[in-house]
Amino acid sequence: MAIYLDIIWFLNFCIDLLLLLLTAIVLKRNLVKWRLLLGALLASSVLFLVVTPFSSIYYHPMFKLAFSTCIVVTTFGFRRFSYFIQNLLTFYFVSFICGGGLIALHFFFNNEMVILNGVVTTKSTGLGTPISWLLVLIGFPVIWFLSKKRFELIEVRKVKYEEIVDVDLFILDRHLKLKGLVDSGNQLQDPLTKKPVMIIDMNNLQNKFPKSIVQQAKHPEMIGDQSLEMECGWEEKLCIIPYRGIGQVNQFIIGIRPDKVVVTLENGDELDSSNVIVGLNFTNLSSEGDFNCILHPQMLIQGKKRLA
Template identity: 80%
Template structure:
């Protein structure tokens, strides 16, 4: 039987890369692409170890632990022991989920096993069967996406929507401190970039913005009108967000792309939620003044943890 080592290596490289990416997404780690590629390269090198006289060593549990630790450190670095352990355990977690799902699909569609004289035997070629390749090429990405979505759903359920959180909004040279309510009913997204939209109460915050921006927010239908003179730096950050409320016709509000948004949760945990658009709204959000902005739940799912 011919074994196509280059094909097997490339396949393992892609799978290891997806596992490292999923690990980073689950932990909300900021990562460098070249480090993940290098980590996947280290992980896929195990194929060559198996083909040498060192193969018995590879199957030893201690060697596997050391090898997987090298993969994690290569991909995410080593900042402190708790950071390393969290990365390692999460890497195992996503590997077990995806690997277990792939094995389950394989046994469901497997037709390579036969029983001869009471002995289970398999038949395959160096390139495998079409079924096995379909399971890997299509099945693994499907399981990867399924696992990612399920994990995101679990995170949404953990969010305490009744909590008021601190929000630090950075736009150009301005920093604005807000009190935000995490609202599960806020599903507003920018239709072009699909970024979540957080809505702020301009009645309370109009003095934090230039007068031209305030006037533009009051009259979004006049955007692009030459009578509105807006500073170029601010103009480049403006966008229009269409929306429709209950019992209302299609409307739109002015949005601003911030430089950075930091959300502080309970126990001082900070999330970098900069992948968002700030909607400028003149509707009173809280009659008692408990909060002056509404956060999109997706912000907390996509947000990246900031290390102290």
């Protein structure tokens, strides 16, 4: 039986890379690319141990624990013990979900797998069956994607939509300190970039923006008007976003691509939510003035936790 070790190693490398990446996504870790690649390389290198006379070591639980510890520390580093344990347990959890999904699909589609004396065996060659390869090449990315979406859905439900948070908005030389309401009803996205849109109340903030920007925010149809003199750097940050409210026809809102948006939660955590577009709106958002912007829930889900 011929075993193509290089192909099997490359598949393991890709799978380990995706598992470590999903672990980072679930925990919202800021990954260093070279550490991620090094961690995946270390994880896949255990394959070469299996084909040596020392393969018995691989099956020992203590070796597996020690090896997975090295993988996690290599990929995420070691800052404190609680940080390491959280990384390790989440890595196991993600691996069990994706691996269990693959085994379930394999049992469902494959009739060449049998269990002899408690050991799973397959009737195949060193190249594997077509079903096995399809599961690895197609099934694993699908399970990975569905798991990622499921984790995001769970996180959405954890978000307190009635929570008012502090928002620091940076646009060129302007710094605005805002109060933002996390609103599940705000599902506005830029149709081109798919970036979430946060809405700010311009009624009391228009003095923070150039007059030309305020004029265009009041009259979106004027965007691109050559008669308006734009301050340096602002024109390239402008965009126009179509939207439709309940009982309304299609309308447009002027948007600005910010340099940075930092959201401070009630527990003091700071999220870098710069991957967003700021919509300029002249509708009064809060009659009592409790907040002056509405945040898209994806800003809290996709935001990267800033390190102190």
